Amino acid sequence: MSRKSFRQALNEGLRQEMRRDPRVVVIGEDVTGGAGASGDQDAWGGAFGVTKGILGEFGRSRILDTPITESAFIGAAAGAAITGLRPVTELMFVDFLGVCFDQIINQAAKFRYMFGGKTKTPLVIRATYGAGSGSASQHSQALYPLFTHIPGLKVVIPSTPYDAKGLLIEAIRDDDPVIFLENKLMYDDMGEVPDGSYTIPFGEASVPFEGKDATIVAFGRMVRIAKRAAERLRLLHKIEVTVIDPRTTSPLDEDTIIEAVKRTGRVVIADEAYPRCGMAADISSMIAEKAFYHLKAPILKITPPHSPVPFAPSLERHYVPLPSKIEAAVKSLFDGSRENLH
Amino acid sequence: MSRKSFRQALNEGLRQEMRRDPRVVVIGEDVTGGAGASGDQDAWGGAFGVTKGILGEFGRSRILDTPITESAFIGAAAGAAITGLRPVTELMFVDFLGVCFDQIINQAAKFRYMFGGKTKTPLVIRATYGAGSGSASQHSQALYPLFTHIPGLKVVIPSTPYDAKGLLIEAIRDDDPVIFLENKLMYDDMGEVPDGSYTIPFGEASVPFEGKDATIVAFGRMVRIAKRAAERLRLLHKIEVTVIDPRTTSPLDEDTIIEAVKRTGRVVIADEAYPRCGMAADISSMIAEKAFYHLKAPILKITPPHSPVPFAPSLERHYVPLPSKIEAAVKSLFDGSRENLH
Amino acid sequence: MANDEQHGPGGMGSQQSDDSAGLTQGDILFDRHGMQLPRQELIQAYRTMRLIRTFEDRLAQEVDTGDVPGTVHLYAGQEASATGVCMHLTDRDFISSTHRGHGHAIAKGVGIDGMMAEIFGRATGTCRGKGGSMHIADLDHGMLGANGIVGGGPPLVCGAALTAKTLATGGIALAFFGDGAFNQGTTAESFNLAMVWKLPAVFVCEDNGVGEATSSEFALAGDIMARATAYGMPGQSVDGTDFFAVHDAARTAIAHARSGKGPYFLHTKAPRYYGHYAGDPDLYRSAEEKDAMRQQQDCLKIFRAKVLGAGLLDAQRLDAVDAEVAGIIDAAVAAARAAPSPDASELSTDVYVRYA
Amino acid sequence: MANDEQHGPGGMGSQQSDDSAGLTQGDILFDRHGMQLPRQELIQAYRTMRLIRTFEDRLAQEVDTGDVPGTVHLYAGQEASATGVCMHLTDRDFISSTHRGHGHAIAKGVGIDGMMAEIFGRATGTCRGKGGSMHIADLDHGMLGANGIVGGGPPLVCGAALTAKTLATGGIALAFFGDGAFNQGTTAESFNLAMVWKLPAVFVCEDNGVGEATSSEFALAGDIMARATAYGMPGQSVDGTDFFAVHDAARTAIAHARSGKGPYFLHTKAPRYYGHYAGDPDLYRSAEEKDAMRQQQDCLKIFRAKVLGAGLLDAQRLDAVDAEVAGIIDAAVAAARAAPSPDASELSTDVYVRYA
Numbered sequence A, B: 001m002s003r004k005s006f007r008q009a010l011n012e013g014l015r016q017e018m019r020r021d022p023r024v025v026v027i028g029e030d031v032t033g034g035a036g037a038s039g040d041q042d043a044w045g046g047a048f049g050v051t052k053g054i055l056g057e058f059g060r061s062r063i064l065d066t067p068i069t070e071s072a073f074i075g076a077a078a079g080a081a082i083t084g085l086r087p088v089t090e091l092m093f094v095d096f097l098g099v100c101f102d103q104i105i106n107q108a109a110k111f112r113y114m115f116g117g118k119t120k121t122p123l124v125i126r127a128t129y130g131a132g133s134g135s136a137s138q139h140s141q142a143l144y145p146l147f148t149h150i151p152g153l154k155v156v157i158p159s160t161p162y163d164a165k166g167l168l169i170e171a172i173r174d175d176d177p178v179i180f181l182e183n184k185l186m187y188d189d190m191g192e193v194p195d196g197s198y199t200i201p202f203g204e205a206s207v208p209f210e211g212k213d214a215t216i217v218a219f220g221r222m223v224r225i226a227k228r229a230a231e232r233l234r235l236l237h238k239i240e241v242t243v244i245d246p247r248t249t250s251p252l253d254e255d256t257i258i259e260a261v262k263r264t265g266r267v268v269i270a271d272e273a274y275p276r277c278g279m280a281a282d283i284s285s286m287i288a289e290k291a292f293y294h295l296k297a298p299i300l301k302i303t304p305p306h307s308p309v310p311f312a313p314s315l316e317r318h319y320v321p322l323p324s325k326i327e328a329a330v331k332s333l334f335d336g337s338r339e340n341l342h
Numbered sequence C, D: 001m002a003n004d005e006q007h008g009p010g011g012m013g014s015q016q017s018d019d020s021a022g023l024t025q026g027d028i029l030f031d032r033h034g035m036q037l038p039r040q041e042l043i044q045a046y047r048t049m050r051l052i053r054t055f056e057d058r059l060a061q062e063v064d065t066g067d068v069p070g071t072v073h074l075y076a077g078q079e080a081s082a083t084g085v086c087m088h089l090t091d092r093d094f095i096s097s098t099h100r101g102h103g104h105a106i107a108k109g110v111g112i113d114g115m116m117a118e119i120f121g122r123a124t125g126t127c128r129g130k131g132g133s134m135h136i137a138d139l140d141h142g143m144l145g146a147n148g149i150v151g152g153g154p155p156l157v158c159g160a161a162l163t164a165k166t167l168a169t170g171g172i173a174l175a176f177f178g179d180g181a182f183n184q185g186t187t188a189e190s191f192n193l194a195m196v197w198k199l200p201a202v203f204v205c206e207d208n209g210v211g212e213a214t215s216s217e218f219a220l221a222g223d224i225m226a227r228a229t230a231y232g233m234p235g236q237s238v239d240g241t242d243f244f245a246v247h248d249a250a251r252t253a254i255a256h257a258r259s260g261k262g263p264y265f266l267h268t269k270a271p272r273y274y275g276h277y278a279g280d281p282d283l284y285r286s287a288e289e290k291d292a293m294r295q296q297q298d299c300l301k302i303f304r305a306k307v308l309g310a311g312l313l314d315a316q317r318l319d320a321v322d323a324e325v326a327g328i329i330d331a332a333v334a335a336a337r338a339a340p341s342p343d344a345s346e347l348s349t350d351v352y353v354r355y356a
């Protein structure tokens, strides 16, 4: 155990799996960085440095740079997965799903079903997501609801370095296609991470904050924001909140959420994806169906507006839900003026 | 006014707009059908015959067949839309969005926002959706939640020939990108359709069935299925149901839904898209937030399972919700044993 | 750029099918490499082509009965392409296919009974009824699947080739796709990726001149061979109605890929006998064109003429194959029709290996 | 296939930049068509290139202050390409651009102040602060937008060209994209579509030899010119550090497209001075390579040497341009820094023209 960054945790998990299983290969644009160029051959280790050093340890047969052709290399990873490799592919920005979506949702996701259960597709697609870095509309989206919508895909969103490593190893060992999303603002986050190998099962939430009065559900970077809101609610308003981080959107740990809602009767889902047909809507509707009679107040969703991500910091600052907004939402669930919520 | 098929209604609406506005052009694979070939030059009029006859009336400068390169021609339509044309593009099967998703969600949908409101993108993308024709996993999806998720897009799903024509004309005159989805089993549906031109505004639900006891929300072909369920509920169980067809998922007529839910206290959303982050979840969560205190029972979603569309008719038959399933769901909202729903 | 084989007519190249009347023995016995096809292989080739033809012709009839769910796309007319190519492959080699995939599957060794049952949507089908005509896959026989998405296959083949290379299986991977799919961006990207990664991959563009109702005269700019070989891939264009031409070029192509030299491109030209799908009235092609292709571009007739003319096989032997095949198809249809449909409980199984 | 212009060196082709020392007056005064560039145009060309260079160099410094949000990709080194091309265009002509779009925007006439403000995220920006560096667009000046998606532009250009053709505006549409984007499927599809629809389109591949940290030596199979012209498009490859070579080839290209003959392809080769983005340490390129390109492949130095050597303009005139430009950029930065940020109320406006 030692303190490691989110980035290091991922790198370590990946290397350990590559050592353990020669079928694990890394594929993506600039995953080494420098292929064919005159300088350092491992100059980038991926656009966010996650795969740095893998070239030195494993060589070019295990880590493959690609041309800028996402359909070809994501599709190739899918084809490799059904024929015996276990590729870990890097999509750089999840926003780029648009240029390779077919290979993900109509090919990789559906092989097993279309082929009558006679194949498996052990494919991991890593991508960064999230607003807050001034990257504007085409490099800041969350988009995990799009993957969550598609049967056949699993979707993972780690919120800590510890989870990142354990969930990545689980993803690599999983026999289904897994979309693994990393918030681009979290790579330097530090946390305790075991040196050895370990896995965290999919569909099991973590509960980083416990309280009896209300529940907040959040993924990825929103977990930290939700925790901050929970702290303030406790200190300033004496409202004790449970924060649930389901860690995977698909499969979803419905039981932990339902149990907490039954216990607390009040729930806010704080999510950074677009609101319409989004993650917050998904979880809200699940609760509205399965824990209805335990609800003491409306299920609130705190999300960005139905709007692309703006560039200007003065706008972007208000895009991803702030702790204050979550705090206000939870507080409002205790107001007498319930009808005035909208 | 005369009886016309869904297909005829669309064809008529399209032609009327093409006559009215020389900037309206039709683009897609086989939209004439026969380009460069030795036989009939308007042999198909699109894979489902919707654009048949347009070639004869308007010539090849107004209706453009394309190579099988959806990114190029959907992107071209987007580029044409911001420079002065009003393209109506045919994507054939909505499942093919995978090969051109970027041009839809990152280009067309975002131009106006990214460019600071200084442009408009009058683009219509028509596509067929839906299961029930033995077309298997890659030609049967609904997928409109994917578009609904994306800010900047409008999404239309007509449920009658009358609506099809009025909504298509509205879509063509609209200055934003519109995804226009046609259920592939409905082209031969007949209905009264005015001969002249008319529009149906987006974001205004129709209410084809009125009742005081419960509400069913449904789109497209599910409207008919919901109506059948409503009829049976009235006849067999004396339950009077309101059926709401919002007609557009984005914008969504929240008011009509909320008003009905407040009046009836019970609601089922019957949808044919995948359940996770789906349309039913979206509407359910909106109700759980905005009409919570009027609900007398859980909000139920009746959708296909979290599964691709199967090929075998013996399986597919159970895929899209049947009237009996909706009927049972509505009935269950009146059961004493509410807690036993799940 | 392309090696000197590009556009090379080859020993049994496209120019030769017209000569079949005046064949001499040497023309057939020996291909360009001076290799003679053993009698057994000749029979196998004929049998595979006949299997495909009979399968497809019969399906056209079955579709007319209304008992075949969904849409089927028939490969009749193009049999020599799948057959000539796949005879060089074994189960460790992978192919990707298209919506028009029956011929490729049969040539790759997928079982007829399972295929027919699959197309009828039965529990005994290759994919247990879940995939249907457009998704027949059989990994055990190296069949990566038919594909409902035009251009869906070439990227997958890059991956299967990467597996072969990385795990040194000795296998290769080969993509079949149409002239329509040739334009799709995924295909272009795959050419580039296969070259960049130097993959043991073969790309076979099966050019029937049409994509649905649109001619490639209209839809395909420039020249197929020029466009493919501009990636630096060697390639050959052959008459896809001439089994020998295909078989010969495919040997070169597959040997090239297998020996680690990188990808290879094949262009086979052969007509699509039916409309785009079974039931398509095919009005976009003139009656003359359709008549002519059935008369003059029938790979089975051409094959028979060649081997009979050269005295390699006798008509009786070939007729016996026809009869055997007819029986196989009859039995497959009967079995498929008698087979159970998948049980409703299967609706949501097989989505994942494991789901929480 | 390609016409005889393909690979043709052209009057001021790539072979000539090395000769700049030994220039004679005739070399510069007249291009291949025997046309002399008016003095005013020479100044304009220099001024545009200098504007771009100064804009980018200054931005590199501004990024270092930490006050520029997000990521900017600098075009320095490639100025002659955008400039030589866009001088043939007017506001009715459209261009699409890339993540590295400042140079294209400036050359197309987009206002410097608005651009700088946009990059700083200010309400006075070209896109009112909502787009930023990677989404600068100005339809009034025919700028369809920078683009954050590699390969995003070529399809859009097909559309703008279709508009020009359908409405007979007399305009053309032109796509700038990199050697990396050249591989993207959308680019290949656009070549084909432009040929099939015979569009007044020009495709300009700006080849700086690298896509992010990966060399096109590795990532791009075959030959760019061969791959593009295999679609039947005529094309030319020119030295992108030589304004005159670009300007000359672009005239041919744009005239071709404008006259209704269909699309044309240009390949301009010029180095990217900075790393992929401002702040990228650029370790994947050797110090020698980076030194050499700044020393030997500076389009501004090359231009100066040519026009001075030929006695067409004097150094004072050019220095005056430099001074004027420095002032413009200073003022733009000062104005941008002083400008208000967009108000929070703008967060969700401009998503739709109208929404229910």
Ligand SMILES: Cc1ncc(C[n+]2csc(CCOP(=O)(O)OP(=O)(O)O)c2C)c(N)n1
Residues within 6 Å of the ligand: B029, B068, B070, B092, B096, B099, C098, C099, C100, C148, C149, C150, C151, C177, C178, C179, C180, C181, C182, C208, C210, C211, C212, C272, C276
């Ligand atoms: C991405 C995509 N676009 C369109 C279609 C519809 N479609 C199915 S087959 C086909 C024609 C394909 O032509 P080609 O590749 O030449 O194959 P052929 O049918 O001639 O065998 C089309 C357009 C599809 N299935 N997928």
Ligand SMILES: Cc1ncc(C[n+]2csc(CCOP(=O)(O)OP(=O)(O)O)c2C)c(N)n1
Residues within 6 Å of the ligand: A029, A068, A070, A092, A096, A099, D098, D099, D100, D148, D149, D150, D151, D177, D178, D179, D180, D181, D182, D208, D210, D211, D212, D272, D276
């Ligand atoms: C679809 C997509 N994939 C990857 C990226 C990340 N990316 C941004 S620029 C770039 C390199 C582009 O190279 P090139 O086209 O040669 O342009 P250059 O940067 O050299 O000007 C990459 C990979 C992206 N923006 N979009």
Ligand SMILES: [Mg+2]
Residues within 6 Å of the ligand: C178, C179, C180, C206, C207, C208, C209, C210, C211, C212
């Ligand atoms: Mg074809």
Ligand SMILES: [Mg+2]
Residues within 6 Å of the ligand: D178, D179, D180, D206, D207, D208, D209, D210, D211, D212
């Ligand atoms: Mg480049």
